[in-house]
Amino acid sequence: MAIAGALDIERTATGLVPRRLPAWTRPQVTDPYMRLMVPRPAGVRLVLRTDADTLELDVFVTRFRNAHYPLFPVAFDAVVGGAQVISRPVRGGDLCVVRAGQVVETAPGEAEAIRFGGLGTGWKDVEVWLPQAAIVELRELRADGAVAPGRVPERKWVHYGSSISHCAEAGGPTSTWPARVARRAGLDLTSLAFAGNCHLDPFVARTIRDLPADVITLKVAVNVQNLDTLKVRTFGPALHGFLDTVRDGHPQTPVLVVSPILCPTAEDRAGPTVQDGTGRYVATGEGSSGLTLVRMRELIEEVVAVRAERDPRLLYLDGRSLFGPDDADDLYDGLHPNADGYRRIGERFHARVFGPSGLLPMSGADVRAP
Structure with missing residues (x-):
């Protein structure tokens, strides 16, 4: 499996957090709100080939809600064979309320398993796109078949x-x-x-x-x-x-x-x-x-x-x-x-x-x- 769109991977005690700027930038990212943006994995996806019918991804997700509005949907999307999109909503993890760029309230949550079933038999290309507006800690990927690194477009x-x-x-x-x-x-x-x-x-x-x-x-x-x-x-x-x-x-x-x-x-x-x-x-x-x-x-x-x-x-x-x-x-x-x-x-x-x-x-x- 490959992780596309991430330029740094932060290792935690329990998993991996993809980040969208390289590690050398960390000391230069001094704004607190920017520090919350770099690990939100817009455009980041897991790229793989598999003959599995089911994939299950253990994650811990931190979601963010603007204090003035309801929470926008947070989801993982699996793209199968370049066309079919299977979307799975996030229901767990921490939920943070943001006001004027600052987290003012946090409701703690639990890790969860994101399951994509019915992918079909035979080898196929799968991309799992991570939520663009949440922080994602990747913990474990399970499959009922073989998994190999996938390929990204050349351009x-x-x-x-x-x-x-x-x-x-x-x-x-x-x-x-x-x-x-x-x-x-x-x-x-x-x-x-x-x-x-x-x-x-x-x-x-x-x-x-x-x-x-x-x-x-x-x-x-x-x-x-x-x-x-x-x-x-x-x-x-x-x-x-x-x-x-x-x-x-x-x-x-x-x-x-x-x-x-x-x-x-x-x-x-x-x-x-x-x-x-x-x-x-x-x-x-x-x-x-x-x-x-x-x-x-x-x-x-x-x-x-x-x-x-x-x-x-x-x-x-x-x-x-x-x-x-x-x-x-x-x-x-x-x-x-x-x-x-x-x-x-x-x-x-x-x-x-x-x-x-x-x-x-x-x-x-x-x-x-x-």
Whole structure:
């Protein structure tokens, strides 16, 4: 069995916790909320070949619920033969309540066994996708047949983004828009989508620099606006520096920079963006950055245009082409899409980027994700 999409494995007293940044970054990840994001295994999956009819995975899962909303579904998805998806909900483990990026309450739980039955006889490829919005400790895999390491697609896609790429609300790990796109285009996904934490951190740029990649996509800026972490003076240079580092390791790899999707409250108002008493996100305009989403899109497009004069493999996509004014009703909290919104983002991203008429056309398996 292989673990795809993880760049580090933390060994605990009882199992293994996949992490999405390499071990050398641990001392540099100083933000408490970022520390909660790195071990949430968006895009991470167990890849194997087996003749077993039943697989059972012992796990301990830590789930997280925003204090203002009910818990979104947390599930393991088994993809059998590249097409059939069997989803199993998580019912046990710890449940943490989060407010303003801090865990304020924890209800302890127990380990559980996730069982996938009826896989069929004969050898087959199976991927078990881990929950994108929970921390997972893997304890034991059991099967009623032989298990061997599986194979991942040859072409590698590295994607960097925020909660809108992390997709906690998607309902399951194969329903996030990057997972849908990767499966449809036949790409091996490494997801560096960290909810609340896409701030052009240098350790992420160096991680991308050192990873094998056939295509790199960077969906940036909304978290910078949300937390008011950069200014007009520093945002452009920070993006240039991030791209410089990526290009140090990938001088010829296609790189697509995507600006933010629609967020009505932040289009013409700077951050910080906070939750009000109802749980909706509201841009306060109280920061000193002056970075509205309108201005950030302008700056991103300017950075890409200047660099593209000497770097034709660097491209730009306006995020509103993925999710724009006509989609605003699917922002359940004013900032994040619901499951239907993420599905549309995936369809549009595939068409505009990897589809036959896209910016970076990819011929692949074209598996229709559910």
